[in-house]
Every structure is written in structure tokens, then in C-alpha cells.
Amino acid sequence: MKEAKEWVKEQKVSVEEILFDDLYERARERGVERVRQAVDEGIVREVATVSEADCIMEIFSYPVARMIVASVESEYLVRRYALAEAKKAYESMKGEESGFIDYLAREMGVEVNGNEIYFTDYLKYAPTWDINWKLVNREMRKGYVLLSKSEVARLIQEAIRKKIYNELAFAFAPPEVKKVFKDEILSIKNKVIFKEEKRKVGEVKEEGFPPCIKNLIAAVKSGINVPHVGRFTLVTFLNAVGMDIEEILKIFASSPDFNAEKTRYQIEHITGRISGTVYATPKCDTIRTWGLCYPDEYCRNIRHPLFYYRRRARK
Amino acid sequence: MSFLRRKFYSYYLNPHIEFPQRFDRREYAFILFNEDTMHRHLSFSSRNDILSYLKMNIPAHAYYSSAYYRHPSAEKMMDKEWMGADLIFDLDADHLPNAGNLSYEESLKEVKEELKKLLSFLTEDFGFGERDIKLYFSGGRGYHCHVCNEKVLELGSQERREIVDYITARGLDMKKVIGEKNLPAEKFSGKFSIKTIKINPMQGGWQGRIARAIIDFFKRIKNMRREDAIKELVKIEGIGEKTAMAIYDALTDERMRRIEVGLLDQSTEFRKIAKPLVRRLAVSLHSEADEPVTADIKRLIRLPGSLHGKTGLRVTGIDRRRIDDFDPLTDAVVFGENPVKVNVLKKMEITMMENHFKIEKGEARLPEYLAVFLVARGFAEVRPP
Numbered sequence: 001m002k003e004a005k006e007w008v009k010e011q012k013v014s015v016e017e018i019l020f021d022d023l024y025e026r027a028r029e030r031g032v033e034r035v036r037q038a039v040d041e042g043i044v045r046e047v048a049t050v051s052e053a054d055c056i057m058e059i060f061s062y063p064v065a066r067m068i069v070a071s072v073e074s075e076y077l078v079r080r081y082a083l084a085e086a087k088k089a090y091e092s093m094k095g096e097e098s099g100f101i102d103y104l105a106r107e108m109g110v111e112v113n114g115n116e117i118y119f120t121d122y123l124k125y126a127p128t129w130d131i132n133w134k135l136v137n138r139e140m141r142k143g144y145v146l147l148s149k150s151e152v153a154r155l156i157q158e159a160i161r162k163k164i165y166n167e168l169a170f171a172f173a174p175p176e177v178k179k180v181f182k183d184e185i186l187s188i189k190n191k192v193i194f195k196e197e198k199r200k201v202g203e204v205k206e207e208g209f210p211p212c213i214k215n216l217i218a219a220v221k222s223g224i225n226v227p228h229v230g231r232f233t234l235v236t237f238l239n240a241v242g243m244d245i246e247e248i249l250k251i252f253a254s255s256p257d258f259n260a261e262k263t264r265y266q267i268e269h270i271t272g273r274i275s276g277t278v279y280a281t282p283k284c285d286t287i288r289t290w291g292l293c294y295p296d297e298y299c300r301n302i303r304h305p306l307f308y309y310r311r312r313a314r315k
Numbered sequence: 316m317s318f319l320r321r322k323f324y325s326y327y328l329n330p331h332i333e334f335p336q337r338f339d340r341r342e343y344a345f346i347l348f349n350e351d352t353m354h355r356h357l358s359f360s361s362r363n364d365i366l367s368y369l370k371m372n373i374p375a376h377a378y379y380s381s382a383y384y385r386h387p388s389a390e391k392m393m394d395k396e397w398m399g400a401d402l403i404f405d406l407d408a409d410h411l412p413n414a415g416n417l418s419y420e421e422s423l424k425e426v427k428e429e430l431k432k433l434l435s436f437l438t439e440d441f442g443f444g445e446r447d448i449k450l451y452f453s454g455g456r457g458y459h460c461h462v463c464n465e466k467v468l469e470l471g472s473q474e475r476r477e478i479v480d481y482i483t484a485r486g487l488d489m490k491k492v493i494g495e496k497n498l499p500a501e502k503f504s505g506k507f508s509i510k511t512i513k514i515n516p517m518q519g520g521w522q523g524r525i526a527r528a529i530i531d532f533f534k535r536i537k538n539m540r541r542e543d544a545i546k547e548l549v550k551i552e553g554i555g556e557k558t559a560m561a562i563y564d565a566l567t568d569e570r571m572r573r574i575e576v577g578l579l580d581q582s583t584e585f586r587k588i589a590k591p592l593v594r595r596l597a598v599s600l601h602s603e604a605d606e607p608v609t610a611d612i613k614r615l616i617r618l619p620g621s622l623h624g625k626t627g628l629r630v631t632g633i634d635r636r637r638i639d640d641f642d643p644l645t646d647a648v649v650f651g652e653n654p655v656k657v658n659v660l661k662k663m664e665i666t667m668m669e670n671h672f673k674i675e676k677g678e679a680r681l682p683e684y685l686a687v688f689l690v691a692r693g694f695a696e697v698r699p700p
Contacts, residue, residue, distance in 0.1 A: 135477045136481045138520060146520075
């Protein structure tokens with residue numbers, strides 16, 4: 001990536017040329033396609049590059065796509081696009097030799113040593129709220145965490161996603177971009193708005209929540225630092241009863257170490273938007289062993305917080 | 316001026332302060348004698364300014380922030396602009412499960428054992444070098460461990476909590492640690508497969524730690540007399556006398572050989588042993604609220620070289636290779652032996668500066684170092700001269 005950036009610079013091609021010159025027609029088309037794929041499929045597909053010209057167009061399509069994303073001015077799109085590009089990188093890592101993964105890792109500033117990764121980088125990019133990714137359950141020696149090849153690729157995917165997101169979150173595209181891609185930007189904007197709307201669902205009856213969940217909400221809202229497992233329980237529950245990400249995010253906003261982007265990523269992971277796995281709400285037994293259970297009179301004979309809610313919310 | 320304050324003044328005329336790295340980026344905070352409030356949001360641009368503050372104000376407690384700030388003296392956290400923080404471990408006797416029943420000296424000894432465990436995690440698993448880790452006696456009831464390393468500076472509190480969870484074994488997945496496998500049947504055992512747990516003492520991380528602990532445990536049991544071994548085994552929760560006897564009698568030389576290469580049969584019993592071993596290996600590090608202080612990226616810690624107002628002892632650095640030799644009631648003492656007349660409020664026994672004291676209630680003449688300690692702890696008074 002960095003190399004491609006350097007290469008683009010060396011070509012001394014101006015933004016005007018990319019936007020207007022016939023020579024770059026193919027790069028512009030592919031740029032639009034990248035964004036479309038991100039919106040529609042959640043991943044940017046790889047294209048077969050046969051000739052050197054194909055390669056060049058593929059490389060130039062990337063800055064084009066970024067300019068389009070920046071012009072749409074939607075935080076949702078920035079997130080979705082960053083993830084889609086990161087997934088593309090993950091797919092390309094899967095088929096490659098480990099040399100390529102090492103190379104990408106270095107580009108991202110991640111300290112990788114074969115299948116080992118330095119723990120601070122691991123902590124930055126691993127979904128540690130998942131028990132399998134918790135550091136304590138990992139083999140670590142002298143600061144390096146031992147991973148499988150695909151796990152290394154997974155962490156680099158996250159590093160790439162974060163990097164693209166951070167670059168685009170506050171980026172402005174040159175005003176000409178809006179003119180050149182006027183129709184495309186409009187149609188992408190509409191799609192994005194539609195997608196965002198669709199995720200908002202029916203009303204949630206908070207008074208029917210079980211006491212453990214109410215406690216967690218109160219703790220989070222009053223700024224008490226809630227442990228991982230508590231946050232995890234809360235998110236899985238709120239997701240199961242139909243709250244959307246924005247609403248869940250709002251609850252977490254008063255947490256002392258609130259980080260909107262990171263919290264959103266965690267929520268999206270737990271709720272299956274990113275990982276494809278929707279994590280189940282833990283059952284009462286589990287919540288009890290975590291020390292988060294404060295039963296009330298309705299908790300008798302209830303073995304799962306969602307049963308409690310279903311029973312109480314119906315009334 | 317009160318006795319204690321006078322003594323602190325005499326120390327702060329020429330103290331041995333160990334200034335934190337990038338001391339001008341830190342926030343400082345002090346509690347003065349006879350005051351409850353903390354003077355916060357102070358910053359100093361030179362080491363001499365810190366020394367003159369100490370001399371002028373004679374604080375009972377002196378702290379600095381584990382965090383670096385762009386504007387350390389800003390009143391609001393937001394305006395300070397956090398730049399990073401050292402990783403701090405606070406091992407305090409109050410966090411021990413049996414804290415209430417121990418004397419001051421005993422509890423400090425127990426905390427030292429926790430400190431040694433912590434150190435082994437930090438060096439072996441996390442790979443921190445000698446230069447990254449600094450150890451201090453807190454002056455009070457515990458030890459502090461500071462990790463100053465470029466890589467950990469920028470870690471947020473969620474990431475720091477993962478480190479705490481690692482060394483306290485919180486969230487450890489036992490299934491993963493002692494993987495259970497059905498091994499193919501061996502020749503002599505016919506057509507049935509045997510349930511075997513395979514552990515690997517050569518592994519890193521918790522897997523290896525537990526494997527080594529299990530193997531050591533069985534070696535120890537094997538070398539014990541039968542009744543002693545059974546006594547030791549029934550101490551483990553969930554193991555009765557019958558099971559204990561069965562385990563001991565099954566520890567043949569052949570089985571020991573298997574265990575030493577990490578093959579454990581009879582899965583359930585071994586599982587029962589693994590759990591309490593985890594508790595012994597993990598560091599006890601949680602504060603009363605069960606919230607690990609290490610995860611806090613804005614906390615205040617005692618300034619090394621300052622005095623602790625509740626003991627009169629100095630926050631003192633410890634050489635890593637000499638942890639066992641460190642005696643807080645000798646090595647952290649800064650005052651001399653001149654006799655001081657005190658009124659003792661509580662009968663007690665204590666060893667300080669390698670002298671054993673049996674102190675009765677009432678008037679006594681004690682060496683200055685002991686007088687300071689007792690007055691600071693509220694066990695004695697000095698009448699104004």
C-alpha cells in the first residue's frame with residue numbers, strides 16, 4: 001500500500017488527470033465499483049489483472065474510490081468502506097506466502113515475527129472480548145503471542161481497517177470530485193441512507209429488562225467502568241431485543257473510556273455485522289459466575305435473561 | 316509543628332527523591348498534614364522546584380501521575396491532553412484474601428510473594444527487560460511495580476485490563492488450557508480408547524505454567540509418605556479421602572513417567588487439581604471494588620523517595636535480584652536512633668532495624684525511627700516539648 005502510494009506519487013499524475021483524462025476512464029469506473037461493492041456486498045472483490053495497464057488502473061482506482069467515499073460525507077459509508085477494503089486485503093492474504101503477510105504487517109507498523117506478534121499490537125487489533133482471543137488464553141512467550149497464519153491475517157485486516165477509517169473519517173475530497181461523479185455519489189448516498197434506515201427496528205420495552213441488564217445499563221450510564229463480560233452481556237442482550245447499533249452506542253457513550261469508533265466496532269462484531277457470527281446472550285448461570293446477577297422476584301425459574309424479557313414485556 | 320511534621324521536615328531538607336521519567340510531563344499531588352484535601356494539578360519544570368515544594372510544604376503524602384500530559388497542571392482532565400502512561404501494578408495487603416488476620420510484617424511478606432509471581436509473568440511471558448521494570452516498597456502495606464516501556468505507553472485502559480486479566484488468570488479457559496483428547500487405543504488395553512489429557516510443560520503462556528505446576532505437584536505428592544500425601548490431596552476442593560487414596564496409589568513409577576512427559580489419565584481428578592493450582596499461580600491484584608487499578612490510565616502513584624505519612628517509611632526502590640533480602644522495616648527506614656519520649660497507646664511487638672521490641676502501654680523511650688513509625692500509625696503520641 002505504502003509502495004503503491006509512492007509509485008502513484010512518482011508517476012506525477014495530477015488529480016485533474018485522474019478525474020478528467022480519458023486515459024484513466026477505466027480507473028474511474030473501477031473506483032466507483034469499489035465503493036458500490038463495499039455498500040452492496042460489504043467486501044471489495046479482487047479483479048483479475050492481466051496486463052500491466054490493468055494493474056495501473058487497479059492502483060489508481062483506489063484513490064478514486066477514497067475520494068468518492070469522502071465526498072458522500074457519511075460516517076456509515078466510511079466505516080463500511082474501510083471494512084470492505086480490509087476484507088479484500090484479508091482475502092488476498094489467504095492465498096499468499098507468509099512473506100506477503102510479513103510485508104503487509106510491516107506496512108501497518110505491526111511487529112510480526114513469523115506466526116508471532118508482539119502483544120501490544122495484538123491487544124490493539126484482537127477482538128479480546130471473545131474468549132478465544134483473550135490474551136490469557138493465548139500462548140505468549142517473551143512478549144510474543146503465537147498465532148495461526150489466518151489469525152495473523154485477521155489482525156492485519158483489523159489494522160488495515162482502522163488505518164483506512166482514520167484516514168477517511170476526517171478527509172475532504174477536492175470539489176471537482178463531486179462534479180465528476182455527481183450521479184454516482186447521489187445513488188450511493190441514497191443506498192446508504194436506505195441501508196441505515198433499515199436497521200432501525202421496533203420499540204424496545206426497557207421496563208421489561210431483567211435486573212442484571214438494568215444494573216449494567218445503570219453502571220454504564222453512570223460512568224462506572226464495567227468489565228468486558230458485562231459489556232458483552234449487555235450488547236448481546238440489547239441486540240437480541242432489537243435495539244439498533246446507534247441506540248446501543250448511546251448507552252455506552254457515558255462510559256469513562258468511551259471511544260465511539262472502537263465501541264461501535266465491538267458492537268458490530270458481537271452483533272454479527274462484521275464477524276458473521278451473532279454472539280448469543282449468556283445464560284443466567286454464566287452471568288451468575290461473572291458476579292453480575294442480582295435476581296428479583298421474577299427471576300425464579302428463569303434460566304435465561306431473554307426469557308425474562310419475553311415474559312415481562314408481553315404484559 | 317507536630318513531632319511527625321518536624322521529622323518529615325528534617326528528611327525533606329536532604330531527601331533521596333527518585334524523579335520519574337519525563338518528570339515535567341507529570342501531574343503532582345500532595346496531601347499536607349492535618350488536611351483531608353489533596354492538592355492536585357501541580358506540575359514542575361525543574362527537579363529543584365519539586366525539592367523546594369517538599370521542603371516548603373512538608374507533605375504527609377506525595378504522588379505523581381502514571382500518565383504523561385501535554386498540560387499536566389490543567390484543572391480538567393480533558394484539557395490536560397493525555398499522552399500516554401506507564402503501566403503500574405499496585406500490590407497491596409488489602410487485596411489479599413486473608414488480609415485481616417495478618418500482622419504488618421506478615422502481610423508485607425505475603426505481598427512480596429505476589430510481587431515475585433508478577434515479576435515472573437512480566438519477564439517470562441511479557442518479555443520485559445530489566446530496564447523496563449522498577450520495583451518499589453510503597454511505604455505502606457504493599458509493593459509497586461512500574462513498567463516504563465515505549466510500547467506500553469499508549470495502551471488504553473481496555474488493553475491494560477487484558478494484561479491484568481492475564482496475570483490474574485481472569486477469563487482463563489480451562490478447556491483450552493488442559494486439552495482433553497481421546498487417544499487411540501494402545502495395544503494392551505484392547506479395543507477401548509483411553510481418555511487422556513495432554514499437557515505440554517514446554518509451552519509458553521498459561522498452558523505451560525499449569526502443565527509445569529501439575530507435574531511438580533505430582534512429583535511432590537509421589538515423594539511424600541502416604542498419609543501426608545493424602546492430607547495434601549484432600550486440601551483440594553472436591554477431593555475426598557477415597558479419591559485421594561486412589562490418586563496416590565495409582566502414582567506408580569510407570570504413571571509418573573507418563574505424567575512427566577505430560578500425559579495425564581483419569582481426567583476428572585486431574586481437572587480438580589488444575590483449578591486450585593491456577594489460583595496459586597495467579598497474582599492477587601484486585602482492589603476492594605474488584606476493579607484492577609492497573610487499567611486506570613490516569614492514576615496517581617507515590618513518588619519514590621518520599622515518605623508515607625501513615626508509616627514514616629520511605630517509598631524505596633528494590634533491586635530485583637535481592638527481593639528476598641529486602642526488609643521494609645530496615646531498608647525503608649530513614650530516621651536515626653536518638654531516643655524519643657512517647658506515650659504508647661497499644662501493646663505490641665515489632666522487629667525494626669533488626670532489633671526486636673516488646674512495647675508495653677504507657678510512657679517509653681524509643682529510638683527515633685520506631686517512635687516515628689508508631690506515631691504515624693497512630694499507636695503512640697509525642698507530647699509537644
